[in-house]
Amino acid sequence: MFKFIHAADLHIDSPLRGLEAYEGAPVERFRAATRVAFENLVNLAIEYEVSFVIIAGDLFDGKWQDMKTGLWTANQFRRLDRANIPVYILRGNHDAASKVRQALAWPDNVHEFSVRKPQTFKLEEYDVALHGQGFAHHECNDDIASKYPEAVEGAFNIGVLHTSLTGNAEHDTYAPTSESMLRSKGYDYWALGHIHQRSEPPIMTEPFVAYSGNTQGRHIREAGPRGCLLNTVVDGELTATEFVETDTLRWHQATVELDEQDDIANLITKAQRHIASCHESSAGRFSAIRIVVEGACAAHHELVQTIRREETLTELRNLANDFDDEVWIEKIKLETRPPIDIEQLRLGSDLVAELLRLLDEAQDDEVRLKTLATDLAPLATKAGTELSACEIDVQDLAQLRRWLGQAEGILVSQLLEAEA
Numbered sequence: 001m002f003k004f005i006h007a008a009d010l011h012i013d014s015p016l017r018g019l020e021a022y023e024g025a026p027v028e029r030f031r032a033a034t035r036v037a038f039e040n041l042v043n044l045a046i047e048y049e050v051s052f053v054i055i056a057g058d059l060f061d062g063k064w065q066d067m068k069t070g071l072w073t074a075n076q077f078r079r080l081d082r083a084n085i086p087v088y089i090l091r092g093n094h095d096a097a098s099k100v101r102q103a104l105a106w107p108d109n110v111h112e113f114s115v116r117k118p119q120t121f122k123l124e125e126y127d128v129a130l131h132g133q134g135f136a137h138h139e140c141n142d143d144i145a146s147k148y149p150e151a152v153e154g155a156f157n158i159g160v161l162h163t164s165l166t167g168n169a170e171h172d173t174y175a176p177t178s179e180s181m182l183r184s185k186g187y188d189y190w191a192l193g194h195i196h197q198r199s200e201p202p203i204m205t206e207p208f209v210a211y212s213g214n215t216q217g218r219h220i221r222e223a224g225p226r227g228c229l230l231n232t233v234v235d236g237e238l239t240a241t242e243f244v245e246t247d248t249l250r251w252h253q254a255t256v257e258l259d260e261q262d263d264i265a266n267l268i269t270k271a272q273r274h275i276a277s278c279h280e281s282s283a284g285r286f287s288a289i290r291i292v293v294e295g296a297c298a299a300h301h302e303l304v305q306t307i308r309r310e311e312t313l314t315e316l317r318n319l320a321n322d323f324d325d326e327v328w329i330e331k332i333k334l335e336t337r338p339p340i341d342i343e344q345l346r347l348g349s350d351l352v353a354e355l356l357r358l359l360d361e362a363q364d365d366e367v368r369l370k371t372l373a374t375d376l377a378p379l380a381t382k383a384g385t386e387l388s389a390c391e392i393d394v395q396d397l398a399q400l401r402r403w404l405g406q407a408e409g410i411l412v413s414q415l416l417e418a419e420a
Helices: 027-047 068-082 179-184 264-281 306-323 342-346 351-364 366-382 384-389 397-419
Strands: 002-007 052-056 087-090 110-112 119-123 128-132 156-162 189-193 208-211 227-234 237-245 249-257 286-296 327-337
Touching: 002 027, 027 068, 027 227, 027 249, 052 128, 052 156, 052 189, 087 128, 087 156, 208 237, 249 264, 264 286, 264 306, 264 327, 286 306, 306 327, 327 397, 342 351, 342 397, 351 366, 351 397, 366 397
Parallel strands: 002 052, 052 087, 087 110, 128 156, 156 189, 189 208, 249 286, 286 327
Antiparallel strands: 002 227, 119 128, 227 237
């Protein structure tokens, strides 16, 4: 019987660009997070006395800013070396050989897969064969898995690969391949990296093809628990796999749904409950929370008024102070609507109806949307950093459609108020 850890996408010392643009952001805490997550992984390996650790690409986020990154990482490897735990790593697109030049020697327990061709490491003590190939360059459009060797007979075979498989909307395509190709190799386990969302099949699936996900979420699109897979093999068969959290801070999106009668006071109360729930689920970790407020509600009338909206945003951010600097409100998105039947108004014959019809047509007219994007282009030039920090792309047609939808709600509220 032996245990091994499958991890990937540690992105040590990821720079987290643009974080300074967020008011009150705990910048240093975030920048240390990828290191703490790796320390937690090393602690886990030592505690469970695992036989080896696999890192399936992107140990680093890119070129080292200075040698401190390499020295710190080497020290973590030495901790594993003192516990007689070997580490098998391959390079991914972020730390490809052409991007991250290894300027210092790793301890003897660290073994790196070749970037020129598939390489096999045999662990005779456990009857294990590890097969893998790292990235020589950032771009890797070849199906390198197709060149991996056939399984070693009588051994527990593990394929290590940094890949997008057949494609993923959230990640660029690298080392594309198919699960049928992976199955054809006759391996027992495929330790995959590159996709940051954990994904694993039922334990009885053969072969076991899994993404461990990244060890630490770095932004709101990487919300929820992050960690690695702790696997147990008995008599050459995978008998257990357990996801173990390694993250030190956690991202959450709290969607606050408002009902028709809900006013600002109700919004604050509901948001407070959501924040508390998110932080409780972080199990003692620091919580970075994005609040999204939705619904056709009474509060909408006040939220479209500049002064009242700013007061409400301040009240919502102040809720984080109830948690002793362990909660940060990353962003607040107000996506409410007036509590009226807009579709019925659209059918009318007055000015409001005409404006609503124009807005509706604009959202479905790609030519108009592209014209609007062109008109907004100078804004991106003048305020590129600020827009990027807020995840705003003025050339994104889907974003423009959302803005038009929000403008619809604001227009209805203000025009009906003026009409009254």
